[in-house]
Amino acid sequence: MKKGFLAALMACMMITSLLTACGSLKKDEAKTVKLDPDNPVTLKVWHYYNGNQQATFDKLLEKFNSTVGKEQGIYVEGYGHGSVADLDKALTSSVNEEVGAEDMPDIFSTYADTAYSIQKKGKLADLSPYFTKKELSKYVDSYIKEGYLNNDKKLYLLPVAKSTEAMLLNTTDWEPFAKAMKVTTDDLKTTEGITKVAKKYYEWTDAKTPNTPNDGKAFYGRDSMSNYFVIGMKQMGQELFRVKDGKVTVNVDKNSIKRLWENYYVPYVSGYFASYGRFRSDDVKTGNIIAYTGSTSSAFYFPDKVEEDKGSHKIDYKVLEAPIMKGGKNYKVQQGAGMAVTKSDDKHEYAATVFLKWFSKKKQNLEFVCESSYLPVLKEANNMKSVDQMIKDKKIKVDDKTYDCLKNTLDNFDKTKFYTTKTFKNGYSMRKVLDYNLSDQATADKAAIDKAIKAGASRESVLKKYTSDKNFETWYQGFCSALEKAQEAKETK
Numbered sequence: 001m002k003k004g005f006l007a008a009l010m011a012c013m014m015i016t017s018l019l020t021a022c023g024s025l026k027k028d029e030a031k032t033v034k035l036d037p038d039n040p041v042t043l044k045v046w047h048y049y050n051g052n053q054q055a056t057f058d059k060l061l062e063k064f065n066s067t068v069g070k071e072q073g074i075y076v077e078g079y080g081h082g083s084v085a086d087l088d089k090a091l092t093s094s095v096n097e098e099v100g101a102e103d104m105p106d107i108f109s110t111y112a113d114t115a116y117s118i119q120k121k122g123k124l125a126d127l128s129p130y131f132t133k134k135e136l137s138k139y140v141d142s143y144i145k146e147g148y149l150n151n152d153k154k155l156y157l158l159p160v161a162k163s164t165e166a167m168l169l170n171t172t173d174w175e176p177f178a179k180a181m182k183v184t185t186d187d188l189k190t191t192e193g194i195t196k197v198a199k200k201y202y203e204w205t206d207a208k209t210p211n212t213p214n215d216g217k218a219f220y221g222r223d224s225m226s227n228y229f230v231i232g233m234k235q236m237g238q239e240l241f242r243v244k245d246g247k248v249t250v251n252v253d254k255n256s257i258k259r260l261w262e263n264y265y266v267p268y269v270s271g272y273f274a275s276y277g278r279f280r281s282d283d284v285k286t287g288n289i290i291a292y293t294g295s296t297s298s299a300f301y302f303p304d305k306v307e308e309d310k311g312s313h314k315i316d317y318k319v320l321e322a323p324i325m326k327g328g329k330n331y332k333v334q335q336g337a338g339m340a341v342t343k344s345d346d347k348h349e350y351a352a353t354v355f356l357k358w359f360s361k362k363k364q365n366l367e368f369v370c371e372s373s374y375l376p377v378l379k380e381a382n383n384m385k386s387v388d389q390m391i392k393d394k395k396i397k398v399d400d401k402t403y404d405c406l407k408n409t410l411d412n413f414d415k416t417k418f419y420t421t422k423t424f425k426n427g428y429s430m431r432k433v434l435d436y437n438l439s440d441q442a443t444a445d446k447a448a449i450d451k452a453i454k455a456g457a458s459r460e461s462v463l464k465k466y467t468s469d470k471n472f473e474t475w476y477q478g479f480c481s482a483l484e485k486a487q488e489a490k491e492t493k
Contacts, residue, residue, distance in 0.1 A: 040070075053371070112146055127154075131353070157338040172315040177205075224435070229260060239251055243421065243422035281301040284315075319407075331416075
């Protein structure tokens with residue numbers, strides 16, 4: 001009796017143990033769906049890649065379709081939509097089912113703010129069931145974390161290529177100035193340092209034409225104003241957008257915001273900073289500035305020569321780290337679109353993740369990165385040794401500026417804290433306030449100042465009025481009001 005009981009007990013324990021083991025295995029098993037190679041699933045991918053980026057992406061699509069895709073029954077078609085804005089507009093039309101809009105693609109490039117809005121309308125697939133924990137652990141932690149748009153442990157956005165910011169300098173026109181004014185690139189490490197150097201550059205160039213006063217040249221510009229606000233605040237120990245459970249609290253600490261105003265608006269209206277073209281690399285090309293902070297993926301567009309009315313001349317360059325607010329922590333922006341999958345059926349969702357896993361694997365990811373100026377997304381690929389090996393193996397001709405930007409970022413990767421705001425309602429609209437509110441004001445006021453000086457007013461007296469505490473207070477109140485209005489507006493995306 002006892003022996004029978006013990007045997008039964010042991011059997012139960014073994015079964016329980018086996019069930020527990022199976023259960024633990026299932027927890028880290030990825031969902032799979034049987035596909036038919038004779039009747040392949042066709043996937044449409046919308047992206048915004050251009051030039052080398054698009055050529056490399058198309059080449060990788062062909063490779064996937066002829067190998068893994070052919071074996072498993074998946075065929076992927078890529079469709080370029082020109083620019084991020086064009087793609088965003090097409091997605092919005094599809095999501096809202098506007099008249100004449102195309103159907104939603106199976107996979108699409110998107111930033112987190114846009115993905116968040118689409119997910120809130122129930123249009124995004126949860127990718128987490130199709131990945132094991134081990135697979136997800138291979139991605140850079142902060143990159144994969146960005147794809148969890150809510151607190152529901154569901155993955156809606158997979159990183160495939162990332163970027164951050166760097167500073168690019170026209171060293172040909174920098175060197176005579178630096179020698180004459182005894183400044184070095186070390187003076188450009190902080191935001192405040194750039195402001196001081198830019199003032200000296202304006203005065204130095206102005207002095208070259210003593211018979212023509214107030215014609216000094218601008219030194220610097222920056223592409224993304226929203227990054228300036230978000231990262232500048234973070235460097236100063238503040239979080240501009242505090243997000244919890246999808247709800248945002250806006251932190252417009254006046255002292256911190258004033259520091260940002262003093263190091264963009266003030267030097268801009270004073271003529272030390274400038275922005276004329278669509279991007280600051282355009283302004284370097286026309287000789288309007290000699291340095292800018294922009295995306296690492298923009299390095300390819302840094303010009304080889306300056307073309308001015310009086311002639312042109314070749315220039316050399318140097319890649320520097322993006323500046324930090326004086327006394328602040330070394331935070332840099334984490335940016336770059338990921339890939340989202342439209343919610344549909346198991347076959348299409350599974351097929352989409354098969355492609356995305358393949359595309360983000362080390363070999364394919366590095367090939368795309370080396371040709372497109374982006375940063376790799378896997379931990380094992382996130383180093384120059386891997387990049388150099390890929391360049392050697394594939395005989396890839398990487399633009400020197402792109403290579404130097406990659407090297408500068410990856411060599412300093414472990415010393416840098418990468419940051420991006422969490423997603424929240426109206427996040428896209430609020431970032432637009434950051435992008436345009438101060439920069440538009442600075443542009444308008446600079447034009448007014450130039451007009452007043454041309455009419456005979458003294459430069460010093462006019463600047464004193466525009467750079468006063470009173471003027472800051474007026475702008476600050478309007479800035480806070482614009483953010484509040486964007487936050488409370490009905491979401492349009």
